[in-house]
Amino acid sequence: MANSLRRVRLVILGISLLLLLLLLAGAAVGSRVLADGRAQREAMDGSHSVVASLLELRSALFEMVVERNLILSRAPDAPQGGYAAARQRVLDRQAALQRLVADSPTQAWSAAELAEAAELFATRLDETVNRRLGEGLDLPMLLREAVAERNRLSSRIDAMITYERNELARFNEAYAGRMAQLRALFLALFVALVALALAAVWSFHRYLRGNAVRYHALEEAKQAADAANAALWESRGQLQSILDHARDPILLVDSSSRVQVANAAAARQFRQPLAEIIGSPVQALVPAYGARSGEVQARRADGSVFTADLSIGRYNESGNSASVCVLRDVTERRRLDELKSEFVSTVSHELRTPLTSIRASLGLVTGGVAGALPEEVRELLDIAHKNSERLVLLVNDILDIEKIEAGRLEFRRERVSARALLAQAQAANAAYAAQFEVRLEAAGDGTVDADVYADVARIQQVLANLLSNAAKFSPAGSVVELSLEVEAGDVTFRVRDHGPGIPQAFRGRIFQRFAQADSSDVRQKGGTGLGLSISRAIIEHHAGSMGFTDAEGGGTCFFFTLPRLVDRSTLPSPAPREARRPRVLIVEDEPAVAMLLQMLLDEHGWDGVIAHNAREAFERMDRETFDAMTLDLMLPDVDGISLFRRLRQRPDGKALPVVVISATAALGRQELNGDAVGVVDWLDKPISQGRLRDALRRALQGSEGPARILHVEDDQDITRVVSAVMGEEARLVPARNLAEARAALAGELRFALVIIDLGLPDGSGLDLIQDIRAMDRPPPVLVFSATDADHRTAREVAGTLVKSRTENGVLHDTIRHLMDAARPSRAEAADEARDGGEPRQSTETLA
Structure with a gap:
């Protein structure tokens, strides 16, 4: 009307x-x-x-x-x-x-x-x-x-x-x-x-x-409304009966956020009569209502709280918005998840730690650290070493599957070249493929490349899984081809083998856990059937996809795609960061030899400055400060022996380490005899790269001898393995718990590096980070633990390694790199000494 x-x-x-x-x-x-x-x-x-x-x-x-x-x-x-x-x-x-x-x-x-x-x-x-x-x-x-x-x-x-x-x-x-x-x-x-x-x-x-x-229509509508109201009350009674038989609390909330209907389970869970719940504000029961769904805290009448999984469905009622809220008590599920996490953490530590000791010890022994071994013993040790590797892979795969299911798989993404990832995987898996008499070769256009945003270690894990599968199922003498394809928005990695192909019946479950085409594959080829499942999960976490096709001419081609990043040339270039590398003065009259020395030093992380005669050498030293010197004894203006004696008379040259590189090194050594204080080594030409690198490392160590490393680890076997891996390059000071570690840090010894295990008898190794940061010259921190470090931990330390995933060589190179990067150069020390301060520590390697 x-x-x-x-x-x-x-x-x-x-x-x-x-x-x-x-x-x-x-x-x-x-x-x-x-x-x-x-x-x-x-x-x-x-x-x-x-x-x-x-x-x-x-x-x-x-x-x-x-x-x-x-x-x-x-x-x-x-x-x-x-x-x-x-x-x-x-x-x-x-x-x-x-x-x-x-x-x-x-x-x-x-x-x-x-x-x-x-x-x-x-x-x-x-x-x-x-x-x-x-x-x-x-x-x-x-x-x-x-x-x-x-x-x-x-x-x-x-x-x-x-x-x-x-x-x-x-x-x-x-x-x-x-x-x-x-x-x-x-x-x-x-x-x-x-x-x-x-x-x-x-x-x-x-x-x-x-x-x-x-x-007339109004009269008819009134009669229909009366009939509808009667049906509504009947329907409401049926709805209430259905809700009361549900085990989870269910609340119907109107547009003013007040409870219209509640079931018996809600009365039991909230410990209130239905009459008190109906009409009350829903925020009094679920404070987070309207802000979010998922896991929330619900409040009972007595003030106690319980964790519930909140699901909200919206609907319209008489033109107004209303909602149905279903709460499921997840207290028991949370308890079970905590028990599961505790079990996985215990298994991770109790399995990975001894496996790391076993594998590393076997690797050192088979590598010759204990001397030559009888052939029969070597064969037995090789068998033990290979099976320890298989066991480590099995444990890692099982733990990765658990983390994927729990959503706790950590990723540390960075901009990286796709071509570099492919080349690294080819080099890392070439030896494994050689065991099956299979070669890994790059196919396609080798200049094709693009940047991706990825976790390098995880993508290498995927590529290693694909390459190992391709090598195992390829006939001897065949080739596994690696290729890269770059499109507008994606980068596609391909691994193509020449094996028998994948059976049609197995294709639908090839990415399932523990999937094997034939039970005989487990005995003949090895493996757990988890690799492809883990690989696909890793790629999907990178917003990519994974699949396979039949290769032309036989075999199978596995591929995965990753989103392509914008070309660096289209982005503003970051401001250059000043490198902190040791500086070496190269005193050499032959330009070609001087350039060669400079290139060798650059490869090993040192900056070389060339002086072609004694006059140029002293002019350089008047303007700059150096950490070491390489000296040729045959110079055009002054012989090298005279230059060395004059050097020792200068304040900045008394303690400067010198490496003699000359065709007459032996004669010069006899001539100086007892005056050769500070000469680290005498190298004859042609130059040995290994001896030059070791000599300069000894020169940078100075008179203090090998660098000291504080190793905080409760497993003495791991401590002995790390000490054996480093050999004479570092002196390890063990600490079995937090108390011993804090005592060592408070002592007079200075450490070039601190290696910590996360699981210690009296707490977490991360508790030491605040103590280390409070030091005048905090050393870098390397986490070497049986469990993966999360993103927050990775940002607070200089490096992280997982025990069962780390080869001896990787462990050695990581420790060596962190120590070299953390050591201040003589130039920096001299500059800060003139300023009256302590030598600086590189911010790139601080814990």
Whole structure:
């Protein structure tokens, strides 16, 4: 009813507005008619004035000719007043005419020409009047000329009159057209007015008729509503019965966030009667309602809380938004998850730690650290070493699967070259493939490359799994091809083998856990069947995809894609970071040898500065500070022995380590004899890279001997293995718990590196980081533990390694790199000593 009245009001308002618009339009049309009539009258008056002025001008010209003729026919002394008056009238008529036609360019131009012609005609008449008859004028001829000239002027006047009348006719015609349009517009306005009146009558009639229909419909609706309410109460009772049989608390919440319906499980869980729950604000029961879903804290009437998994479904009720909330108590599930995590952590530590000791010890023994072994013993140790590797892989795969299921698999992504990833995988797995007499070769365009954002270790794990599978299932003597394909938004890695292919029945479950094409594969090829499942999970965590196809010519091609990063050339270049590398002064007169030494030093992380003679060497030392020197004994200006003695007399050269590199190194050693203090080594040419590297490392260690490493580890076997891996390059100081580690850090010894295990008897190894940061010169920290470090831990330390995943070589190189990077150069130490401060520590390697 209200809507009907609103429509009627709108119709009446619309009709009133239209009538007002029609009245305004009629007023505008009337105003236009008046304006056109006024313009018509003004045009006609102006035209008549112009025509009258032209006629008067023609009459005045005629009078002037007549008066001239009378003067010529009279005596010379006859009066000439009539001619002068006629001539003045001509001038007046000309001026009046020009004023009248000033608004018409065409007529104004014609009037100007007429005035010029009339002036010329009047001038000729004046000349004849002045000469009179006594001068022998030919009167008939003058009369004829005057008549002809007057006729020409009359023709001009007639033309102007004709033009003026034509213009007036055109104006009248246009005026008549406008009048016709206005009559049509008046007719249209009248028709519209009649139509509006009819519409108003029809609308009012329809309104009256509709009221009767609506009243009847309202009566029927009331009866239907009564029936619907009865059905609703019945349905509500059924709904309440269904909800009460549910085990999880269920709440129906209205648009004002109040509980409308609750089931019996809600009363039991919240320990309140249903009557108290219904009508109460839902935030009183679930404070996080409306903010988030998932795991939330729910509050009972007694103030206790429980963890619940909240699911919210939205629906509309009577035009308003409402929701159904289902809560599931996850306290027991959380307890089970914690037990599972604790079990996995225990298994991780208790399995990985002894396995690391076993594998590393076997690797050291088979590598010859204990000397030569009998062939039978070596074969047995190789068998033990290979099976320990298999066991380590099995444990790692099982733990990775558990982390994937729990969503705790950590990724440390960085920008990296896809081509570099492929080359690294090829080099790392070439030896494994060689065991099966299979070669790994790069295929396709070797220049194709793009950057990806990936966890290098995890992608290498995927590639290693694909390459190992391809090598195991390829025939001896075949080739496994690695290729890279770069598209607009993706980078695709492909590994293609020439094996028997994948059986059709196995393809649907090839990426499932513990999947094997044939149970005999486990015995013949080895493996757990977890590798492809883990690999696909890793790739999917990188927003990529993984699959396989039948290769042309036989075999299988496995591939995975990773999102491609924007080319670095399109991004702003980062500000260069100053490198902190040891500096070595190369004193060598032969340019080629000096360049070679500089390149060798650069490969091992040192900056080489060349001096071709003794003078250049001392000039360099006057300007710069160096950590070591390589010296050739045969120099062009001073021999190397004299340079060495002079060096030892300088304050900055007394303790500078020197490595002699010369063709006469043996003779120089005999000549210096006991004066060769500070000479680290004597190297003959040609140069041995290994001896040069070891000599410079000893030079950088200085007189303190091997660097000290604090190894915080409760497993003594691991401590002995790490000590054996480092050999004479470092001196390990063991600490079996946090207390011993803190005591060692508080002592007088300075450490180049701290290696910590996360699981210690009296706490976590991470508790030491604050103690280390509080030191004046905090050493870098390397986490070497059985469990993976998370992102936060990785950001707080210089490096992280997992025991069961780390080869001896990787462990050695990582420790060596961290110690070299953390050691301040002599130049930095000298600069800070002059400033009165302690030597700086590189921020790149601080814990």
